Amino acid sequence: MKKIKVWIAILFVVLLSCIAFLGFFKKENGVWKNEIPDYEYGMDVEGARELIYTLDNTEENQYVYVDEQGEIKGEVWKEGKAITQEDDTEESSQTQELENQISYTKETRTIKKNPDEKLTKENFEEAKKIIQNRLKGQKLSEYHIRLDDVTGKLVIENANDEEQIKLVEQFVSSLGKFQLIDYQNGLVLMDNSDIKKVSAMSSNNQSYTTYLQIQFNEKGTEKLKEISKEYVEVKKEATQENTEENAEDTTEETEKKYVSLVLDGTTMMTTYFGEEMTTGILQITVGQPRTEYSDFLEDYHSAKIIADILNSGVLPVNYTLKTDNFVQSNVILNTQNVVKIIACVVVLLISFVYVAKYKINGVIVAILNIGYIALLSIVLRYTNVQITINAMIAIAMMIIINYVFVERILKEWQTQKMVEAYKKVSKKFYLAFIPVIVAAVVFTLTAYYAINSVGMVVFWGIVLQGLYHLIVTRTVLKSRED
Numbered sequence: 440m441k442k443i444k445v446w447i448a449i450l451f452v453v454l455l456s457c458i459a460f461l462g463f464f465k466k467e468n469g470v471w472k473n474e475i476p477d478y479e480y481g482m483d484v485e486g487a488r489e490l491i492y493t494l495d496n497t498e499e500n501q502y503v504y505v506d507e508q509g510e511i512k513g514e515v516w517k518e519g520k521a522i523t524q525e526d527d528t529e530e531s532s533q534t535q536e537l538e539n540q541i542s543y544t545k546e547t548r549t550i551k552k553n554p555d556e557k558l559t560k561e562n563f564e565e566a567k568k569i570i571q572n573r574l575k576g577q578k579l580s581e582y583h584i585r586l587d588d589v590t591g592k593l594v595i596e597n598a599n600d601e602e603q604i605k606l607v608e609q610f611v612s613s614l615g616k617f618q619l620i621d622y623q624n625g626l627v628l629m630d631n632s633d634i635k636k637v638s639a640m641s642s643n644n645q646s647y648t649t650y651l652q653i654q655f656n657e658k659g660t661e662k663l664k665e666i667s668k669e670y671v672e673v674k675k676e677a678t679q680e681n682t683e684e685n686a687e688d689t690t691e692e693t694e695k696k697y698v699s700l701v702l703d704g705t706t707m708m709t710t711y712f713g714e715e716m717t718t719g720i721l722q723i724t725v726g727q728p729r730t731e732y733s734d735f736l737e738d739y740h741s742a743k744i745i746a747d748i749l750n751s752g753v754l755p756v757n758y759t760l761k762t763d764n765f766v767q768s769n770v771i772l773n774t775q776n777v778v779k780i781i782a783c784v785v786v787l788l789i790s791f792v793y794v795a796k797y798k799i800n801g802v803i804v805a806i807l808n809i810g811y812i813a814l815l816s817i818v819l820r821y822t823n824v825q826i827t828i829n830a831m832i833a834i835a836m837m838i839i840i841n842y843v844f845v846e847r848i849l850k851e852w853q854t855q856k857m858v859e860a861y862k863k864v865s866k867k868f869y870l871a872f873i874p875v876i877v878a879a880v881v882f883t884l885t886a887y888y889a890i891n892s893v894g895m896v897v898f899w900g901i902v903l904q905g906l907y908h909l910i911v912t913r914t915v916l917k918s919r920e921d
Contacts, residue, residue, distance in 0.1 A: 444918045445803070452810030459813035468685060474484055476820045479829035481888060482581050482596065486768040488604055492593040494610055495757040502527065503550075504543040512543055513618075516625030519699055519709060523547070543626075552757040563591045564711075568752045570595075573610040576747035581825060581888035593758060599765060606744070611758050614703050615748040619666070620696035622709055628666055633659025637749040639725075639742035647735035648727035651742045653721045653749075660719030667716035670696040702745065763874035778831070785892055786812070789842060801895040802921060804845055807912050811841050814907060818899050830892035839899030844868055844904065845912065857917045861908075866891055869905065876901055 446687050462473040502524045514521040524547045567586045570593070572580060582603075585594040595605055619629035634741040634852065635656040643646050655663055672695045699709045700723060725745075726738035786809065793808075813846035822831065844864065851860035875897065882894025 442918075443649060445915055448915045451804070452806055452813070452911070455810050455817070456813040459816040475817065478820055478826045479823050480615055481830070481892065482598055482768065482890075483584075484768055484826060484829050484831075486599060486621075487596045488599050489762075489766050490595045490597065490607060490611075490760060491606070491762045491764075492758040493761045494558070494591045494596070495688070495759040498549055498551040500547055501550050502545065502547050505546055505548075506543050506874070513620065513627040514625045515545055519622045519697070519706065521625065533796045538803055557756055558591065560588045561881070563588050566591075566754050566756050566758070567593065567756055569615075570611055570877060572751040573747050574607070576751070577610075577744070577871065578605060579606065581827075581856070582607070585656050591756060596766070597663070604763075608760065610748065612760070613748050614754045614757065615674065616703050616753050616837075617749055618701045622699045623669075629662050631749070631753050633662055634749060635659070637746040639746045640722070641735070641739055646730055647732065647738075648728045649725040649735065649738040651723040651725050651740050651745055653723070655719040655721070657719075661716075663716045663719060663721065667712040668700065670698045670711050671713070672711060692706055702749075776852045782835070786838075800849065803915060803919065804849065804912070807915065808842060808845060810911065811904065811907050812838060815900060815903055818903060819896065822895065822899065824895040824899070825888050825892040827889055827892045829889050829897050833896040833900070835895045836897065837904070840900070841904055844908070848908075848912075848916075849880045852916065858914070861913050861916075865905075865909075869901075872901060 458475060462475050464471045465474050466472075500523075502515045502522060504515060506512055515527060516522065517526070527545070563586060567584060572770075573583060574584075579597070581598055583596040585596075586592070593611070595611070597603055615631070617631045617634060618627050618628075620627055633655050634653060636654045638652045638654070640650040640652045641652070672693050695711045697709050697711050697728055700707045700721075711825075725742040726734075729735040729738065790801075790805035790808070793805045795801070797804065815834070819826070826834075847864045848860055848869070851864055855863075879894045879897035879901070882890045883898055885891050885894070892906070
């Protein structure tokens, strides 16, 4: 049984090492695919995507309502669609009646995406701050933002990940402009100044449903209350002629006044109110009820993106993507391969030293140490630790510390029992490492990925070392002793 325990442990380590260093392949659609995820490399190792944004200098003609002070109060709509002055010829009696109540004039104006008065250093810096807040809300991997406060040019360096690139593009190109608009004529009834907070919500009642919950401030709550009393379904007044012609028809005719919820010019929802809104909270369904959890997560992620955009504020200027380049890291692929080869050679040399010094026990310990490296490799992949240059140094330190730990156990084992030797070395070793563990936890919680990755490596390195040697190394060496 003692020999069986040793062989089982060695086979386990060999299997673990094969999976970590060679991979675990599964055939899908006729193609062999490695089921073990690859490392997530940081920008200083793999390279980065450089997105350069410049101010949008386009302009367009809009048919708008203008008040006495010349301020634009909204685009002229007809049944939820913006129209031009040329299209504003034939009006229904309902639309005519509504517009007769409006005290604004209508005119065509040339609207710049970025008016001259908006092109200030303060607005450029405010735009950068808003975009940073949006990116923080999504907890993206490593990224850098640079601003030219003279021209307004924005440069964002991001990890070479297509999903993240799409997300960055959405955050930069979205102004975050919320409007509740009169569907019949286009007048703006509410905007961002009325919002207190936006949240992504969900419910699970036979199916997964995602909501965007908009909580309005005190002023917005009063506005929403008045709007909910006006934009409702009402009975139509029948004329004398219609009453005589349809005397036998007892069905009551109704008409509805709609509002449209618009985000950056895109209508998200058009509705009317069935009851008075007194809570100051408006819920919008995102997507549709889902039976599959993966589909629900996509809807929830979309709602979270919209919530982050609205909570961060409205961008004071419009940006457009000018260039999208891949910037090669100084640590090229060949350098990475050289580092891996050097690491393998060092591990083999240390293993030979173990064998020469401790004979058969040295062989076993050398194999067990490779198993620890393999386990650390797999855990770092599945926990999505960013492998930066600093993280590589931390990994090398964890491997060296592991060898020092095992070396001390072997030395103590020569003069006392394995259990006592293990307890003695572990107590001294891990008490000395308490400050390191605390620092690792603090580093892990930081948002700066060059430090965060080091904290993650050190944390997992020490935790795995303690568990691995307690369960595997101690058991195997004790079996050898008995």
